[in-house]
Amino acid sequence: MVYVYTIASGKGGTGKTTVTANLGPMLAKYGKKTCILDADVGMANLGLILGLENLPVTLHEVLGGKASVRDAIYDGPLGVKVVPSGLSLQGFQNSDPDRLRDVMSELVGDFDVMLIDAPAGISRDGIIPLTVADGVVLVVNPEISSIVDALKTKILTETVGGHIEGAILNRVTTNNDEFNRAQMEKLLGVRILGIIPEDPNVRRASAGRHPIVVKYPSSDASRAFRRISAGIAGIESQDDELDRPAREGFVDRLARTLFRGKR
Numbered sequence: 001m002v003y004v005y006t007i008a009s010g011k012g013g014t015g016k017t018t019v020t021a022n023l024g025p026m027l028a029k030y031g032k033k034t035c036i037l038d039a040d041v042g043m044a045n046l047g048l049i050l051g052l053e054n055l056p057v058t059l060h061e062v063l064g065g066k067a068s069v070r071d072a073i074y075d076g077p078l079g080v081k082v083v084p085s086g087l088s089l090q091g092f093q094n095s096d097p098d099r100l101r102d103v104m105s106e107l108v109g110d111f112d113v114m115l116i117d118a119p120a121g122i123s124r125d126g127i128i129p130l131t132v133a134d135g136v137v138l139v140v141n142p143e144i145s146s147i148v149d150a151l152k153t154k155i156l157t158e159t160v161g162g163h164i165e166g167a168i169l170n171r172v173t174t175n176n177d178e179f180n181r182a183q184m185e186k187l188l189g190v191r192i193l194g195i196i197p198e199d200p201n202v203r204r205a206s207a208g209r210h211p212i213v214v215k216y217p218s219s220d221a222s223r224a225f226r227r228i229s230a231g232i233a234g235i236e237s238q239d240d241e242l243d244r245p246a247r248e249g250f251v252d253r254l255a256r257t258l259f260r261g262k263r
């Protein structure tokens with residue numbers, strides 16, 4: 001039985017594509033039949049960072065009713081299957097986001113896990129991926145705007161009948177020592193599935209059209225991606241936790257401001 005995760009955030013640029021492009025290959029390596037799908041049809045770059053370019057058929061043609069999704073599935077790293085979106089504005093304009101439901105029902109029998117890279121924001125093409133998922137994973141950066149947007153996305157997901165699986169904290173630096181897992185769980189009201197450090201190798205790997213777990217497997221971010229993937233795959237991780245020390249401060253103050261009188 002397939003389990004569909006939608007990787008979402010609210011705010012743009014938090015690392016949804018990076019998370020999708022790294023968890024997907026690792027889940028495949030850990031024995032799960034995995035497909036990753038770029039539903040960010042307006043600003044697609046999943047294919048780009050996986051080295052899949054100039055493709056004859058993409059999700060654009062599928063959502064435009066011109067092709068079957070089976071013709072838009074490509075081989076990615078470590079055995080993951082990839083359904084990229086195209087880069088053209090025309091293709092985006094011709095895409096009907098409602099067709100995503102049909103795409104999903106066509107693929108459910110073929111995979112154990114599907115990861116959908118969702119667009120930022122609350123447009124129609126952003127909301128549908130929240131409704132087709134079994135679980136939505138929020139990708140959050142340790143900064144106020146990202147946390148607030150993640151909370152909005154959580155509320156939106158629940159409003160449309162979706163389920164929040166948890167959150168991944170991305171781009172955590174040693175300067176974020178005012179933040180820790182327990183405080184973030186309390187603030188967001190969701191389980192933290194993992195913490196990924198700020199790591200310059202992420203960008204370096206993407207520039208070379210590879211996920212970091214393939215290009216720099218011993219980097220800190222790769223260890224974090226393996227831990228999270230192992231958790232999802234239900235296997236024991238060989239990688240250490242990259243958590244940060246607990247300290248009272250900014251997150252508690254923010255929680256008080258956001259939930260004044262409600263907690």
Ligand SMILES: Nc1ncnc2c1ncn2[C@@H]1O[C@H](COP(=O)(O)OP(=O)(O)OP(=O)(O)O)[C@@H](O)[C@H]1O
Nearest residue numbers: 012013014015016017018120171197198199202203
């Ligand atoms: N852990 C990290 N360390 C360093 N850089 C990172 C990390 N995660 C993501 N980045 C960089 O941040 C930028 C945005 O990441 P990404 O494209 O994955 O975000 P996104 O949420 O998918 O963006 P969009 O909303 O535009 O689709 C990229 O340049 C990526 O290389």
